Amino acid sequence: MxxxxxxxxxxxxxxxxxxxxxxxxxxxxxxxxxxxxxxxxxxxxxxxxxxxxxxxxxxxxxxxxxxxxxxxxxxxxxxxxxxxxxxxxxxxxxxxxxxxxxxxxxxxxxxxxxxxxxxxxxxxxxxxxxxxxxxxxxxxxxxxxxxxxxxxxxxxxxxxxxxxxxxxxxxxxxxxxxxxxxxxxxxxxxxxxxxxxxxxxxxxxxxxxxxxxxxxxxxxxxxxxxxxxxxxxxxxxxxxxxxxxxxxxxxxxxxxxxxxxxxxxxxxxxxxxxxxxxxxxxxxxxxGDGRKVPAREEIPNRAVARRSLVAIRAVRAGERFTEDNLGVKRPGDGIAPIEYWDYLGKIAQRDYAANEALEP
Incomplete structure (x- = not known):
């Protein structure tokens, strides 16, 4: 300090x-x-x-x-x-x-x-x-x-x-x-x-x-x-x-x-x-102290400002995730966008409504 x-x-x-x-x-x-x-x-x-x-x-x-x-x-x-x-x-x-x-x-x-x-x-x-x-x-x-x-x-x-x-x-x-x-x-x-x-x-x-x-x-x-x-x-x-x-x-x-x-x-x-x-x-x-970490005050804002993986249109159980039905939107309290490519081609385990966040 x-x-x-x-x-x-x-x-x-x-x-x-x-x-x-x-x-x-x-x-x-x-x-x-x-x-x-x-x-x-x-x-x-x-x-x-x-x-x-x-x-x-x-x-x-x-x-x-x-x-x-x-x-x-x-x-x-x-x-x-x-x-x-x-x-x-x-x-x-x-x-x-x-x-x-x-x-x-x-x-x-x-x-x-x-x-x-x-x-x-x-x-x-x-x-x-x-x-x-x-x-x-x-x-x-x-x-x-x-x-x-x-x-x-x-x-x-x-x-x-x-x-x-x-x-x-x-x-x-x-x-x-x-x-x-x-x-x-x-x-x-x-x-x-x-x-x-x-x-x-x-x-x-x-x-x-x-x-x-x-x-x-x-x-x-x-x-x-x-x-x-x-x-x-x-x-x-x-x-x-x-x-x-x-x-x-x-x-x-x-x-x-x-x-x-x-x-x-x-x-x-x-x-x-x-x-x-x-x-x-x-x-x-x-x-400050020079460490690059989130300030205490920032942490509650991560979910608001960041994004998560979501179904961008309705997806039925058994359907594969593709670039046409998988996207990233706010809030950021779900699966991180860095996992986008891992989910492409995966099979949905349940139905998802449009704009619904994916579950792990």
């Missing part, structure tokens, strides 16, 4: 730096039936320089009046805000998650809030120092792979494995990361703790750029659980990803797509999130 897909409502920075809006996003995600609501934990000054440019989608959504650094400063939640949001998640019955963008934010999430899983955004897949610091917490990691090649994903896994398995006194190095991946026990550890998310880092992402088959490529290359972080419009692509084996779905959630901010336009609103969750659960139920 297909295991239950973990559905992450990506609140991200769609609170626009407002704790009250963050709390509303928690409620909306819980009402929609998501398993997790995820935020982002960062300090703008640790994340970007004053000269860092905005992405084109950010420019389109927020204009050019602010730099990326100024935009990020306006989107921060304080550590106390995060504690309040995590408490609201517990009260609403939904798991809290956040993507840390620096070691201090990660320490806060792990030590003060007590998160059970760490999420790494696509932009930090090549941030080896951060990956190493996160892995040393020994928690499961969900790693988005947008913009990445297989070689870059493999390199990131080497860093994470080093953080999980190497002695804290060991000197990190590219050679050390690569060597760990030669050990079978390393892959046992990675398979137990790391999930890879295929992702297209564009907001919104056009269907032609999504390439859902890359999930299978990741699965075949590394043998780890795979999922999909979706930036497409609408809700149909995540359901398709689940049909193709996604163990995790992540999708941006906003209270209103018309709000100012970088990610709102590529997000779905609460009613759409609820529809997406329902669609995914339907797909999970439809996937």
């Amino acid at each position: 297909h295991r239950r897909t973990l559905i992450i409502a990506e609140a991200g920075v769609n609170h626009n730096g407002d704790r009250a809006r963050a709390l509303e996003l928690v409620k909306a995600a819980a009402r929609a039936g998501a398993d997790v609501v995820k935020f982002q934990s960062f300090r703008a000054d640790r994340l970007a320089t004053a000269g860092a440019a905005k992405a084109s989608y950010q420019q389109a959504a927020t204009g050019n009046a602010q730099s990326q650094l100024e935009m990020l400063r306006a989107l921060e939640l304080s550590e106390d805000d995060e504690v309040n949001v995590a408490a609201a998640c517990a009260a609403a019955g939904i798991a809290y998650m956040s993507t840390p963008f620096d070691a201090d934010s990660a320490t806060h999430l792990v030590r003060r809030i007590g998160v059970s899983t760490l999420k790494v955004g696509s932009g930090d897949l090549t941030n080896a120092p951060l990956l190493l610091q996160l892995a040393r917490f020994q928690l499961p990691i969900i790693l988005s792979t947008g913009m990445a090649t297989l070689a870059e994903v493999e390199q990131a896994l080497g860093v994470i494995a080093f953080g999980y398995l190497a002695d804290a006194r060991a000197q990190p190095s590219p050679a050390g990361f690569a060597n760990l991946l030669l050990d079978r026990e390393t892959w046992t550890e990675l398979r137990a703790k790391v999930t890879l998310l295929h992702c297209t880092t564009e907001y919104p992402a056009d269907p032609h750029s999504i390439n859902l088959r890359a999930m299978a490529t990741l699965q075949n290359a590394f043998g780890l659980p795979v999922g999909f972080s979706d930036h497409s419009r609408g809700i149909h692509v995540p359901a398709a990803a689940v049909a193709l084996g996604a163990a995790v779905i992540e999708k941006h959630l906003t209270l209103d797509r018309d709000l100012p901010g970088p990610d709102h336009r590529a997000s779905i609103e609460p009613d759409e999130m609820a529809a997406m969750v329902a669609s995914i659960r339907d797909v999970e139920a439809a996937i």
Whole structure:
């Protein structure tokens, strides 16, 4: 059976730096039936320089009046805000998650809030120092792979494995990361703790750029659980990803797509999130176990839809069955049509009325 897909409502920075809006996003995600609501934990000054440019989608959504650094400063939640949001998640019955963008934010999430899983955004897949610091917490990691090649994903896994398995006194190095991946026990550890998310880092992402088959490529290359972080419009692509084996779905959630901010336009609103969750659960139920046997619900319909051997005109006892008097008609509760040729030439043991089913 297909295991239950973990559905992450990506609140991200769609609170626009407002704790009250963050709390509303928690409620909306819980009402929609998501398993997790995820935020982002960062300090703008640790994340970007004053000269860092905005992405084109950010420019389109927020204009050019602010730099990326100024935009990020306006989107921060304080550590106390995060504690309040995590408490609201517990009260609403939904798991809290956040993507840390620096070691201090990660320490806060792990030590003060007590998160059970760490999420790494696509932009930090090549941030080896951060990956190493996160892995040393020994928690499961969900790693988005947008913009990445297989070689870059493999390199990131080497860093994470080093953080999980190497002695804290060991000197990190590219050679050390690569060597760990030669050990079978390393892959046992990675398979137990790391999930890879295929992702297209564009907001919104056009269907032609999504390439859902890359999930299978990741699965075949590394043998780890795979999922999909979706930036497409609408809700149909995540359901398709689940049909193709996604163990995790992540999708941006906003209270209103018309709000100012970088990610709102590529997000779905609460009613759409609820529809997406329902669609995914339907797909999970439809996937089944792969055995080609009648569903329990089908069995009563076999007699209605299938056919049996019948006399297509009156036949007297002692008369032989021929193509002129033997046929197949509904219902299918008698002799199966596969025996048609065996009955041709047989002698009727009793009289049969037209359209009467044959007896064995």
